[in-house]
Amino acid sequence: MLLQAASGLERLMYNKNPKGAINDSNVAQISAALYYQANVIAKLSNSKKFKNSFKKIVFTQIEKDFGNYIDAQARTKPKSFHHVYEWKKSGNKNARLFKLTSIDSEGISFKIDFEFLMSKSLVPASNSKRRHVFAAKASIMEAGMPLKIAPRHSERLVFEVDGNTVFMPKGASVTVKRPGGTSVMNQFKLQYSRFFSGELVNSSIKKSGFKELFNSESLRALRIPATIRTVKYSFSPNLIRSMADAASEKAFGASMI
Amino acid sequence: MTANFKLDAMLEIRKFLWAELLEAKIFDEDDYYSDNIGSAIVPIIPVQQSPEMNQFLSGKKHIIYDKIGLSYEDNWLICCEQILFTVYSTDVSEINEIRNFMTDLFRRMDDSAKDVNRFESLNNKFKFHSIFIADISPTEPSEELKGFLSTDIILEAKYSRITDQTGRFL
Numbered sequence: 190m191l192l193q194a195a196s197g198l199e200r201l202m203y204n205k206n207p208k209g210a211i212n213d214s215n216v217a218q219i220s221a222a223l224y225y226q227a228n229v230i231a232k233l234s235n236s237k238k239f240k241n242s243f244k245k246i247v248f249t250q251i252e253k254d255f256g257n258y259i260d261a262q263a264r265t266k267p268k269s270f271h272h273v274y275e276w277k278k279s280g281n282k283n284a285r286l287f288k289l290t291s292i293d294s295e296g297i298s299f300k301i302d303f304e305f306l307m308s309k310s311l312v313p314a315s316n317s318k319r320r321h322v323f324a325a326k327a328s329i330m331e332a333g334m335p336l337k338i339a340p341r342h343s344e345r346l347v348f349e350v351d352g353n354t355v356f357m358p359k360g361a362s363v364t365v366k367r368p369g370g371t372s373v374m375n376q377f378k379l380q381y382s383r384f385f386s387g388e389l390v391n392s393s394i395k396k397s398g399f400k401e402l403f404n405s406e407s408l409r410a411l412r413i414p415a416t417i418r419t420v421k422y423s424f425s426p427n428l429i430r431s432m433a434d435a436a437s438e439k440a441f442g443a444s445m446i
Numbered sequence: 447m448t449a450n451f452k453l454d455a456m457l458e459i460r461k462f463l464w465a466e467l468l469e470a471k472i473f474d475e476d477d478y479y480s481d482n483i484g485s486a487i488v489p490i491i492p493v494q495q496s497p498e499m500n501q502f503l504s505g506k507k508h509i510i511y512d513k514i515g516l517s518y519e520d521n522w523l524i525c526c527e528q529i530l531f532t533v534y535s536t537d538v539s540e541i542n543e544i545r546n547f548m549t550d551l552f553r554r555m556d557d558s559a560k561d562v563n564r565f566e567s568l569n570n571k572f573k574f575h576s577i578f579i580a581d582i583s584p585t586e587p588s589e590e591l592k593g594f595l596s597t598d599i600i601l602e603a604k605y606s607r608i609t610d611q612t613g614r615f616l
Contacts, residue, residue, distance in 0.1 A: 257515035372589035
């Protein structure tokens with residue numbers, strides 16, 4: 190789209206026999222400079238290396254800040270966030286059951302989503318011979334889905350309620366209406382949307398240092414070449430495009446797509 | 447001389463906040479007097495102590511805080527820290543009062559930092575550069591403490607610790 194818009198500049202910078210009011214070296218030069226920079230930006234935004242560097246820098250910072258944010262929320266409100274951590278490790282960075290994922294999008298932009306990880310730790314049970322892993326605890330508790338527990342290896346369920354042992358009839362199942370308690374449902378999603386719709390994500394992007402990426406290599410590539418800085422009435426679009434190609438490739442390697 | 451590594455900018459902000467809340471008469475120290483300790487408990491509590499204080503603070507407005515993260519910039523003299531304050535009260539107007547007060551106190555970046563720097567009880571090993579409100583959540587019924595309402599306020603503070611000539615903490 191940028192290149193399409195910039196193509197309108199071609200007639201202003203390449204005009205052997207101008208008609209009308211526009212016959213000015215300034216117009217040709219400014220058009221050439223804009224045309225050059227538009228080409229560089231278009232090239233950079235399609236450069237795999239630039240895109241990867243940008244995405245890596247920004248995503249890494251967001252991932253770190255979002256993780257810290259949820260950890261702090263979980264330490265402050267363990268009843269609401271214990272489900273997105275391994276058992277009894279609410280707010281522990283190493284016990285998270287969530288992670289952010291990034292999905293490539295057009296140009297240098299990318300989308301962020303999250304996924305829940307499988308729990309690997311054993312469900313705490315003070316007085317049980319058989320121990321279990323509730324693998325999908327994060328996603329099931331977050332969704333507030335009722336959970337049906339049925340005997341698989343034994344003939345009946347046996348469990349304790351308030352210190353009393355309950356023996357269920359043979360083959361009978363138990364339904365837990367709100368696994369994880371009433372406080373957990375949609376709490377992670379709520380904080381996720383709060384982080385990404387408020388100032389926190391902006392702060393994270395600013396902190397990422399992505400500007401450095403633009404300030405160094407990109408800025409060097411965007412610098413107007415001496416040929417365009419020289420006063421002329423006509424500039425060749427082909428020559429400018431090839432100069433933009435060369436500068437972009439120099440800035441971010443030859444892996445242009 | 448060995449530096450005191452127990453010092454923490456978050457604790458300095460908490461000290462400043464408590465002094466300001468008292469001065470604004472938003473909290474009354476007498477409401478938090480503990481007979482067991484023989485003095486008033488500051489109801490701005492680190493999250494690690496929150497379970498022990500639950501009974502004492504039952505029904506009383508209070509604030510739980512925790513550090514979200516801390517990082518140094520390329521200029522390693524400047525530290526950037528985010529602190530989460532969760533305000534609890536059974537009365538929505540009390541929460542709004544604290545939230546609005548904290549917004550007023552901490553939204554002004556350099557000027558908010560200047561206020562903290564001027565605070566007479568501030569440890570002289572710290573110099574704050576900027577403090578601002580990074581996020582405020584709506585007031586809603588707390589899932590954590592039944593019967594309470596709560597709101598989150600996140601502050602972002604940039605500060606330096608006073609260092610020696612080699613850049614180590616004093």
